[in-house]
Amino acid sequence: MELNPKLAKWSVLLPVIAVFFWSLNIVVTRYVAEFISPVSISFYRWFIAFILLTPFVWPQLIRQRSMVVQHWKQLAVLAAFGMVLYQGLSYSAAHYTSATNMGIINAFIPVFTIFVSIFILKEWPNRFAVIGCIISFSGLLLVIAKGNFANLVSLGGHSGDIIMIFAVFFYAFYGVFLKKWQLKIPLFTSLYVQIFFALLYHLPFVLWLGLDRIDAQNVGSVLYAGIFPSLVAPLVWIMAVQAMGPNRTSVFMNLMPIFTAVIAYFWLAEQWSIYHTIGTVLAILGVILAQRKPLLVLEK
Template identity: 70%
Template sequence: MNLKLKNHWWAFSLPVIAVLIWSMNIAVTRYVADYISPVSISFYRWLIAFIILTPFMLVKAWKQRHLLRQYFFKFAVLSAFGMVLYQGLAYSASHYTTATNMGIINAFIPIFTIFVSMAILKEIPNRFAIIGSLLSFCGLLYVMGQGNFASLLQMGGHSGDIIMIIAVFFYAFYGVFLKKWQLKVPLLLSLYIQIGFALIYHLPFLLWFGLDAINVENAASVFYAGAFASLFAPLLWMMAVQYIGPNRTSIFMNLMPVFTAIIAYFWLKEAWTIYHSIGGVIILIGIVLAQKKVKAVEKLSPT
């Protein structure tokens, strides 16, 4: 075992880079909110990813079309929750909250996953999961209230955080459905088909809201989301799971709020305050506690 870890010490850098890319994408999402509509960047993101994957996946998809047809409905559901509802709401939330808060709320994916698993998979959380979840939720409320719980009564000022919470909740469903169905399809091929469904789902929204043009102000952000956040980071994450295992890999997701806050501080000039520090520590302690002796539910990476 020690020899294996020694030979693959570099593998521990893979999830770090993946989480860094995703954290950067949260900051990119906040930055580009002023230059392109949520539905437009969401559509372009998956269109770019689809174009990049097509030369490698189209022939494979055709050869395995009978297998893919068997999972048609499940691919449609996964795409709706993980790529349209989660990512679309995240882009919408970026108009009303900070990248720092988005990164912190994103850390709630494992907590929500535990309770969605309870409803769908009938997995009963233990006392550590319940206590940890409540502790993390208190930390989240503290951050949303900017250190003052009384300010939470003014819900209009927290619309972006609420939208992001809903987005993360949908992603928890995505992770649980993946676990429940265990599709016997190669990961990249599964990703390719889900992206195809995501593009179809966007069509009614594009007809209603229109499609913003790609220009010099948003082109780099759109390409980053489509290539790095949608393809490169998931590939690194899958490699990390292969080399060091899912449990060890999932721990690195706790770096996302930290990375996001640092990027937002230097790039977007967002302030890191004492309530971010206190609330962030409470949330992370709760997340770690919730994972104790809970082996059936693992953290899942964002798309």
């Protein structure tokens, strides 16, 4: 895709906007935890996105139905990891930890992806990746321990962080499966079918636990979750990838902990401590180092 030269200088704003929407969603997740159950907001989120996408994607889905049928199992797996396990556990974690911690833990997705790639793609990390992972994990432990590693002994006080770590771990599977299968299905067709499977996965939980009512306290959060992080952010992110390339674009994900912390500070009055700063710096440094490629030594 060729970007209009007049708009090229503004392309840097695209990934910033996408990351901002995702960061704000983390804070919204924490805020609304008091007003709606994890199952309810997760189901409503994907139901709203499904309804909004239907008139635009349905004609395209009909034309590409043979391709979708061919890959429905892969799409079902992607929905399970990316939309149900990751997002569902995130909504659960919000009941027990801060939005600031959730944002920092999200920054470890690239590190978890390296580990998952070992088992699924048989891709072994180079020395930079190993060192980067060690640095990042030290930052993660520092955040969970609230600046004092002795606090790690009392695991009961870190249940929300642990749930969020599992959520991020499952999302790493989502990214690795995308790379492994490299499905040639248009973005929004793939997203639409994944949302359909996500709704199916929610049904047993909805029937068992029921749905909370949408009211004045949670309606804004539900609508935001169903529109901006689910539909608008992915579209803007894809535009950024097309304009700037995947490698340059991916660097902007490192802004998520910072955006989340700033929004949570002003909205939820969450405090930013020195251990958050050190943990975030270690996480970002580790991720950058882990993505570094070793120099090739040319034979003379």
